[in-house]
Amino acid sequence: MKRVQKHKRVHLIGPAEVRCNRSDPPLKAYVINISYGGLAIQLKETLKGRVEVTIFFADGNGGRIGETAWGHVMWCKASDSFYSVGIEFEGLNPKDNMLTLRVIQAFAGPLQGPNV
Numbered sequence: 001m002k003r004v005q006k007h008k009r010v011h012l013i014g015p016a017e018v019r020c021n022r023s024d025p026p027l028k029a030y031v032i033n034i035s036y037g038g039l040a041i042q043l044k045e046t047l048k049g050r051v052e053v054t055i056f057f058a059d060g061n062g063g064r065i066g067e068t069a070w071g072h073v074m075w076c077k078a079s080d081s082f083y084s085v086g087i088e089f090e091g092l093n094p095k096d097n098m099l100t101l102r103v104i105q106a107f108a109g110p111l112q113g114p115n116v
Contacts (some may be wrong), residue, residue, distance in 0.1 A: 008108040009033040009040075015056045015064070016041055018087075019047060029085075031055055036104055038071060038088040047073045047085050057099050067100050 011033050017026035018041065029043035039053070050072055056064040071087040092101055 009035045010104055010107040012103070012107075017054045017056075017066075018043065018047065019052050020047070022052065026054070029053075032084070034100070034104060035108060036089075036092065036101075038074070038086060040080045040084060040086050042084050044082055046076055046078070046083050047087075048077065050071060051087060053087060053099060056102070065099060067097050068096055069100070 003113075012031055014031045016029045016031050018029050019026050027043055027045050027047075029041040032040040032042055034055070041053070050070065052068060052070055054066045054068045056066045059065050069089050069092055071089045074088050074089070075083055075086040077084045094101060
């Protein structure tokens with residue numbers, strides 16, 4: 001059965017790190033798309049369960065700013081050299097995820113529906 005997307009996806013390629021526990025070393029990943037509900041990443045490891053994802057944005061000065069959110073792995077698909085992983089956010093909030101929310105809103109529009 002095909003999953004119905006709750007939110008419009010924003011196609012975005014950018015660096016990220018993911019870990020299952022804060023004590024684990026971060027795994028390098030790339031964001032493929034993102035929405036208010038979650039994101040898809042690609043990495044060389046398989047994931048399952050609850051994960052912490054840090055998404056990096058360019059700061060305009062040659063550096064980067066990271067924002068972290070917790071989520072749950074909803075699916076994982078293997079290909080020849082990497083895994084594509086879908087992660088559903090536990091929630092994004094303006095205090096901790098302002099840049100993430102601004103990027104999504106700029107390309108997908110404001111959040112609509114019962115979660116507003």
